Each structure stands twice: as structure tokens, then as C-alpha cells.
Amino acid sequence: MNALVIGGTRFIGRHTVEELRSHDYDVTVFNRGNHENPFETVEHVTGDRTDPEALEDAAQRIDPDVVVDCVAYHPDEVRHAVDAFADANAYVVISSGAAYGIDAIPKREDETRLHECTDEQATDDSWETYGPRKAAIDRVVAAAGEAGVNAMSVRPPVVYGPHDYTERFGYWVDRVANHDRVVVPGDGDGLRHMVFVEDVASALVRVAEHGDSGESYNVGDRRLPILEEWVGLVADALDTEVEVVTANARELAAADLAPEDFPLHLDYPHVLSTAKLAALGWEATPIEDALDRTVRAFRESERTGRENGPERATEERVLGILDTV
Structure with missing residues (x-):
């Protein structure tokens, strides 16, 4: 063929x-x-x-x-x-x-x-x-x-995985790989099917x-983590620990940020039914396996994804504001 x-x-x-x-x-x-x-x-x-x-x-x-x-x-x-x-x-x-x-x-x-x-x-x-x-x-x-x-x-x-040139997911991998505290917009419950x-x-x-x-x-993952869960799953794949710090729109605005400045954030859930594809015999890869391959490939590349979200210095301003509340 x-x-x-x-x-x-x-x-x-x-x-x-x-x-x-x-x-x-x-x-x-x-x-x-x-x-x-x-x-x-x-x-x-x-x-x-x-x-x-x-x-x-x-x-x-x-x-x-x-x-x-x-x-x-x-x-x-x-x-x-x-x-x-x-x-x-x-x-x-x-x-x-x-x-x-x-x-x-x-x-x-x-x-x-x-x-x-x-x-x-x-x-x-x-x-x-x-x-x-x-x-x-x-x-x-x-x-x-x-x-x-x-x-x-x-x-x-x-879509996420090895050779992802968009680096939207890579932003979060980079944050977790290099910092022990990460800001997630809203309540961390943004739900975007990946x-x-x-x-x-x-x-x-x-x-x-x-x-x-x-x-x-x-087509979509079988499991649908919220954004805060994704950060934790990335930490597990990196065999590290991270503190997720959530920040609402008002708290982000104090550092001239908005929730939509963070990649993969959504205000309203985006969820696809995959039953029609599954009826053809298709199965999704378990997320832990998918993330293991994704994280390993990302760390072997020269990408960081940092341009897709706030600069770390701005994120630290948000952390400082929240620490004084």
C-alpha cells in the first residue's frame, strides 16, 4: 500500500x-x-x-x-x-x-x-x-x-508531544522543570481537551x-485534567515537586497580566466526545505514558516555550503580591 x-x-x-x-x-x-x-x-x-x-x-x-x-x-x-x-x-x-x-x-x-x-x-x-x-x-x-x-x-x-514547534504545552514543562512555584490563572480549573x-x-x-x-x-485524550492537574502531572513526569499558586484576574492585573496571557487557559471548557472514533477501534495513550515521552523529548530539545506566556520576572511579581495577601 x-x-x-x-x-x-x-x-x-x-x-x-x-x-x-x-x-x-x-x-x-x-x-x-x-x-x-x-x-x-x-x-x-x-x-x-x-x-x-x-x-x-x-x-x-x-x-x-x-x-x-x-x-x-x-x-x-x-x-x-x-x-x-x-x-x-x-x-x-x-x-x-x-x-x-x-x-x-x-x-x-x-x-x-x-x-x-x-x-x-x-x-x-x-x-x-x-x-x-x-x-x-x-x-x-x-x-x-x-x-x-x-x-x-x-x-x-x-496537540502536544515530541517535535511540538508551537511550544504552548512546552511553556508549562519549562516552568515546572526550572521553578518550584508556578502561577496558574483563575482557580486552576480551566478545562481544555488536549x-x-x-x-x-x-x-x-x-x-x-x-x-x-x-x-x-x-480525537482527544481519554482523560481530561484541568490546568492545575496538568502542572502536577508534568511534575510527576519530571520526577520533581512544584507548588501551584492560583491567581484570579484581579490579582494578575496588579502585575499587568490577564488569564488569557497564559497558554492553554480557557474560561469555558472545551471538551470533545471521542466515542465515534473509539467505535472504529481507536484507543488513546495513557496520559502518564504520553507525558513521559513528551517531557523527555522537550528536555532533549533546545525549546523553552517561554515566549508563549508571561516572563518569569512578571510571574514573580504575582507571587510577591499573593505572598503579601
Whole structure:
């Protein structure tokens, strides 16, 4: 079986290549070549995924059985892709939990309303339109399924794990690794569903092999710790101890901070139902195992994630304010 991964050299795509290879696929990576290919034995085809002719050329040259699209951010990109790979056994694109347009607990694929997406939003690149664009991608997938193309999508929330270049989770690993007191916004009970990157990769392959045409599937950790618990779990993975100090909006404001300045904080819970994916036989990695691999890889890297949150000096101002209360 031949698999084509659009993207494939950085984070989710990199793990997807490894997952496909573990399932005995011959894998080809298709991207612009802006990042070093970490795989010595994986074929690389250079091309711009936003160019329909480049996608069609890749389809003819590789004739893939399975296509996993890791870098689709606009609905027109997916329209071109489902046309180019209409003859493949499966085309699976990464969507997002941000596609959901309302707050619900949990968000379910076939019940919870998606964002609307205007023509202007569909071609935008800002974070504000990210959710609407992913929702539009899911609608393209559904339409392709109705037209007879075996297209599907997978919706992850925030992804963490080895090779995470976003470093949102890395901020907290760095804090716990280097300090014995860490400020967590609010009451520490912010709840954001997360997912281990290897589980996203396994979900993509599972959906490609067993998913239903035109369908979307949520993917997320089986367990949902609140932010304060995440800090404690990171400390366990680092075999250290940390004191979590919670600070409300008023206390943070005294140091010119707000809760949203801290990565992964949410005021309202973001929770995805993963029952539909589990029905395909998919299972999540236990969080302790996922964090052990995540923390080890982070400490071996040169990343810190510090730019994603308050400077330590500002955090210490908050600690000083709280110590005098």
C-alpha cells in the first residue's frame, strides 16, 4: 500500500509518517521542502499544496492508496485535493475542534453546530477565521463523500508531544522543570481537551482504513485534567515537586497580566466526545505514558516555550503580591 502525506516533516505529519510506516505503508512526503526531511528512507516530492496542478501531478506520479493531508487551512485547498485524489482508497484531512461554532459539553460530530464561513473568511489567514475555515473544510469533505469520494476528516483539540514547534504545552514543562512555584490563572480549573500527537497520527490511519466516507471524527485524550492537574502531572513526569499558586484576574492585573496571557487557559471548557472514533477501534495513550515521552523529548530539545506566556520576572511579581495577601 502506498501512502502520501501532504506536509509530513514537522509535528503531526512527522508522527503520521511514522505511524503509516509501522502499518507497512510505503510513504511519500509532499511539501515545499522548507523544512528538513527527518526520514532517510522516505521519498520526498517537492511541490506547493496550494497549487492544484502540483497536487494532480503528485497524484499521477505516486498513485497513492491513502492520502493524509496535514497542512490544509482553506476550503479551496481541500476541494482541489479531493478532486486530485478522488481515486484513492482514502483521503483524510486534519480539521480541528475549533470548527465547532457553539460552546457545548461535550462537542459531538453529528450534533454540535459548526461555524459558518463567509467567502471572505475562507481565504483569510488570521487566527480569528481559523475555526470557520476548518468548518468549511469539513463541509467540503462531507460533500465529497456524497459525490462518491472516500474523504474524511479528523478534528483534534490542542496537540502536544515530541517535535511540538508551537511550544504552548512546552511553556508549562519549562516552568515546572526550572521553578518550584508556578502561577496558574483563575482557580486552576480551566478545562481544555488536549490530545497526544501520536494519538492524532493513529487516528488518521485508523480513519483512513476504517472510517466512513464523508464523516468527521473527533480525537482527544481519554482523560481530561484541568490546568492545575496538568502542572502536577508534568511534575510527576519530571520526577520533581512544584507548588501551584492560583491567581484570579484581579490579582494578575496588579502585575499587568490577564488569564488569557497564559497558554492553554480557557474560561469555558472545551471538551470533545471521542466515542465515534473509539467505535472504529481507536484507543488513546495513557496520559502518564504520553507525558513521559513528551517531557523527555522537550528536555532533549533546545525549546523553552517561554515566549508563549508571561516572563518569569512578571510571574514573580504575582507571587510577591499573593505572598503579601
